Amino acid sequence: MPNQVPQLALMLTTRSGPGVLHAVTGVIAAHQGDITSVTIVEHTPGLTQLLLEVTVPDADGLLGALRHAEVVQQIDPVATFQHVFGKRVIIMGGGAQVGQVAIGAITEADRHNIRGEKISVDTIPLVGEQPLAEAVRAVPRLPRARVLVLAGSLMGGEIEKAVREVRAQGLTVISLNMAGSVPEASDLVVTDPVQAGVMAVMAIADTARFRIDRLSKRTF
């Protein structure tokens, strides 16, 4: 699971051309930096802008070395997405129920974010077994995604398989109490959608005393 917290996010302006990414990654590797993400923000024949998120023991040392790298023209530190948007709750399924789970999750995240947490709540209304299974399988690849809530009235088959796969990769899955085999494949089953959203946030908030693996029952 993407639990690594990059403490350095940089917008690098470099010259373009082959070898630039190689040179930049070489400097980072020499400082034992672990690149968690590279996004090419702009790319013209003369100039490239790279957004890098890096975990590194000596951030100042790396910044100094990058400033002296031949390919680098400008370095602008930016806020990491981890710092700005924090951990993510992902909610997917039918629009009516996704909306109610979102209300619970957003209201609860608000209470924790006021106390210094950073939790964001991301949703996608989706219909159909294949699109939902595909979306479930994509969640572990989403940066900072920590818990998935499946909100609907009937989910099973390929979606159940996808739930078992992503749980094996370390993702926590909460399901509404619904028809189909998804509830029995999930970590937690909740009947009230607002409560499902609240519990999803509580499960990942460091400011909450709530651990799904400590619950004596798994259906509410």
Next chain:
Amino acid sequence: MPNQVPQLALMLTTRSGPGVLHAVTGVIAAHQGDITSVTIVEHTPGLTQLLLEVTVPDADGLLGALRHAEVVQQIDPVATFQHVFGKRVIIMGGGAQVGQVAIGAITEADRHNIRGEKISVDTIPLVGEQPLAEAVRAVPRLPRARVLVLAGSLMGGEIEKAVREVRAQGLTVISLNMAGSVPEASDLVVTDPVQAGVMAVMAIADTARFRIDRLSKRTF
């Protein structure tokens, strides 16, 4: 703005060590591929997993060349985030109002997604001028973010500056009708939070006939 649509997403398993990213990016460059994102999913001394999103004229040619690259051990095509999660509406501000805007946006996105659109609705409840200004400034760097809704009762100062900056970068900003200077800096001002969410989705849905720049008034 990140409007480029990568049509190829690959999970590459490679050997680890210096030069791997250089070799992989060289193969992609030789096929005129434009890398929009590289995420290092796993990185051990023996093995590296790279998630790449690439826009490329000849996808099959690139896949063939990567299969023959010395450093590449395995290639698994995965669904692009664009394909799975689509365009993003971002909602930020106070929890109570973010929740109501989300209800409108999720319900409206549901109606469009059923007709083949892919729109997701992402939120973060946040309080305070500096955290909100920082979050507004980060939105243009978020992949696939197309419209921002600011939901609160009072926003101005540094947030207003941030709104003007991100609009200059091409992002559409919708504000609730509220105290402070943010409404006058925004593309559209809406009083009802549910309607603000609905309009945000309509503004980016190809399945909707609604363009903010064609409206004769900007406050509702």
